[in-house]
Amino acid sequence: MRYKRSIKFFSIMQYQAEEEYLRSMHQDGWKFIKVSGLCVYRFEKCEPQDVIYRLDYNQYDIWHKDDYVQLFHDCGWEYLQDYVGYSYFRKTADNANEQEEIFCDDESRLQMMSRVFKGRMLPLLIIFLAALLPQMVLNLNDDKLVLAAIFIMIMLLYVFIFIRFGIQYLKIKNR
Numbered sequence: 001m002r003y004k005r006s007i008k009f010f011s012i013m014q015y016q017a018e019e020e021y022l023r024s025m026h027q028d029g030w031k032f033i034k035v036s037g038l039c040v041y042r043f044e045k046c047e048p049q050d051v052i053y054r055l056d057y058n059q060y061d062i063w064h065k066d067d068y069v070q071l072f073h074d075c076g077w078e079y080l081q082d083y084v085g086y087s088y089f090r091k092t093a094d095n096a097n098e099q100e101e102i103f104c105d106d107e108s109r110l111q112m113m114s115r116v117f118k119g120r121m122l123p124l125l126i127i128f129l130a131a132l133l134p135q136m137v138l139n140l141n142d143d144k145l146v147l148a149a150i151f152i153m154i155m156l157l158y159v160f161i162f163i164r165f166g167i168q169y170l171k172i173k174n175r
Contacts, residue, residue: 001045002044002045003033003042003043003044003045004030004042004043004044004045005040005041005042005043006025006040006041006043007038007039007040007041008021008039008041009039010039011161012057012165013161013164013165015055015057015086018053018055019052019053019054019055022041022053022088022090023050023051023052023053025041025043026046026048026049026050026051026053026090027048027049027050027051028048029045029046029047029048030043030044030045030046031043031044031045031046031051032053032080032088032090034080034081034083035081035083035088036083049092049093050092050093050094051090051091051092051093052090052091052092052093053088053089053090054077054088054089054090054091055086055087055088055089056072056086056087056089057085057086057087058085058087068087069087072087072089076091077089077090077091078090078091124158125158125162128154128155128158
């Protein structure tokens with residue numbers, strides 16, 4: 001088998017877990033090719049190698065994509081693809097420090113988290129407030145308790161994700 005597919009879901013806050021997953025797959029002899037669709041990862045059989053993967057959320061810099069990719073290339077990172085706002089990069093571990101980041105400092109990491117918030121969390125909040133919240137209130141008034149319960153569960157899930165994102169942001173900010 002020369003190619004392998006894997007379906008794996010990572011939330012927007014789990015970009016570091018996704019980086020580690022891609023690295024472990026490469027160490028097991030499966031080089032990341034691309035991710036598409038609903039979290040379908042494609043890998044190609046290769047010699048096991050220690051490769052560092054990094055993701056950067058920067059959907060706003062699409063107008064300067066060549067300069068953006070060149071900046072990372074100049075630092076030794078291979079650009080792989082973009083997927084749902086994230087840009088994927090890799091570099092062999094022997095050409096990099098074990099803990100090498102694509103961010104030079106916590107301020108850069110906070111800026112990325114801010115871009116994630118503006119690009120993902122804010123639109124979700126607007127959709128939630130504009131569509132789900134009114135439906136929940138209408139269902140409560142019409143004695144449709146099952147639908148109301150579903151909307152409440154969605155609301156709680158969103159609040160949980162929002163809080164986790166905030167905690168991760170504060171951890172980086174308070175370093």
